[in-house]
Amino acid sequence: MTLTPPDVVRSAYAQLVVTDLAKARWFWVDMLGFHLQYEDESLLCLRGTDELTHHSLVLRKGGTAALDHLSYRVRTSEDVDRAEAYFTALGRPVRRVPKGSGTPGVGDAVRVIDPLGFPVEFFHDIERAERLIQRYDLRRGAEIARLDHFNICTPDIPAAYAHYEALGFGCSETIEGDEHELYAAWMYRKQTVHDVAFTGGAGPRLHHVGVATHESHQVLRTADLFGSLRQEHHIERGPGRHGVSNAFYLYLRDPDGHRVEIYTSDYYTGDPDHETYRWNVRDDRRRDFWGNAVIESWYKEASPVLDLDGRPVPVTESVLDESAVQVGADGLGIVEPAKQGD
Numbered sequence: 001m002t003l004t005p006p007d008v009v010r011s012a013y014a015q016l017v018v019t020d021l022a023k024a025r026w027f028w029v030d031m032l033g034f035h036l037q038y039e040d041e042s043l044l045c046l047r048g049t050d051e052l053t054h055h056s057l058v059l060r061k062g063g064t065a066a067l068d069h070l071s072y073r074v075r076t077s078e079d080v081d082r083a084e085a086y087f088t089a090l091g092r093p094v095r096r097v098p099k100g101s102g103t104p105g106v107g108d109a110v111r112v113i114d115p116l117g118f119p120v121e122f123f124h125d126i127e128r129a130e131r132l133i134q135r136y137d138l139r140r141g142a143e144i145a146r147l148d149h150f151n152i153c154t155p156d157i158p159a160a161y162a163h164y165e166a167l168g169f170g171c172s173e174t175i176e177g178d179e180h181e182l183y184a185a186w187m188y189r190k191q192t193v194h195d196v197a198f199t200g201g202a203g204p205r206l207h208h209v210g211v212a213t214h215e216s217h218q219v220l221r222t223a224d225l226f227g228s229l230r231q232e233h234h235i236e237r238g239p240g241r242h243g244v245s246n247a248f249y250l251y252l253r254d255p256d257g258h259r260v261e262i263y264t265s266d267y268y269t270g271d272p273d274h275e276t277y278r279w280n281v282r283d284d285r286r287r288d289f290w291g292n293a294v295i296e297s298w299y300k301e302a303s304p305v306l307d308l309d310g311r312p313v314p315v316t317e318s319v320l321d322e323s324a325v326q327v328g329a330d331g332l333g334i335v336e337p338a339k340q341g342d
């Protein structure tokens with residue numbers, strides 16, 4: 001029996017558990033400039049300046065910092081039923097979340113634990129929100145425009161690739177070994193570089209949420225804002241230019257250690273014959289086009305994830321470890337001189 005996957009439109013929101021809502025509000029609203037769409041004593045629903053639906057980030061107060069769930073928007077309400085049937089047929093834990101019983105603003109949804117162990121929601125209906133695209137008077141901090149992608153840590157990248165390919169995701173770029181072993185992949189439904197990407201490592205864990213600004217000067221200004229306020233310890237990696245995606249980037253850690261990437265200027269991937277661009281793991285421009293080393297914490301640290309009952313999901317150690325491949329300025333393992341023309 002052929003399984004019809006849900007028609008995923010885009011990565012829509014991440015729901016993060018934070019231990020101090022006030023500190024999280026400072027980081028995500030005051031410093032990053034997310035707009036506050038909904039707030040109560042235990043929950044914040046936030047969106048970027050361009051976003052026309054209720055939220056793209058939800059912060060829920062809890063005892064341990066973790067990913068509560070990732071959420072994808074699907075094209076029709078029938079696709080929510082398709083998602084339920086698809087993951088039920090895969091033998092995965094599935095839970096229907098009727099409108100009003102889940103995240104504020106979201107209509108009928110289904111939540112699953114996917115084959116990679118991640119809590120993932122699929123929904124169609126979501127409340128519309130006031131158009132703030134040209135309300136420059138309300139912009140502040142990093143001026144975040146929208147959610148761009150999720151990056152997940154998983155021990156088996158080929159399995160992650162196969163799962164998302166079966167969901168109809170295209171692949172824009174990869175990092176591969178000399179024998180084409182897959183170290184990382186970037187996959188999309190919307191017509192940019194990625195909605196989801198996979199970082200090799202113990203998983204399931206959330207590596208980061210990628211949020212987009214319109215301009216690289218906003219990425220630079222973000223770093224300056226944290227420096228000005230003596231909050232530079234929130235800066236983890238960058239600013240810099242990625243090899244993969246060609247985006248300009250800055251990685252921050254929020255007060256609970258959740259990683260967020262401020263990201264701008266990747267490229268269009270919408271043609272039906274779009275070809276995957278493949279990087280060799282020994283190319284030390286792959287992660288930073290200028291050859292700057294990737295800090296160890298970026299490879300090793302990530303947020304735990306919760307199951308459908310809010311319990312932490314145990315992790316499995318990785319099969320491949322990209323950080324063990326030392327090339328030029330990158331990697332942390334055995335030093336191998338880069339061959340001329342690598």
Ligand SMILES: O=S(=O)(O)c1ccc(O)c(O)c1
Nearest residue numbers: 210242243244245286287288
């Ligand atoms: O560091 S990489 O160039 O591989 C990279 C590319 C795009 C991303 O969104 C990212 O987080 C990391």
Ligand SMILES: [Fe+2]
Nearest residue numbers: 149151210261
């Ligand atoms: Fe990213």
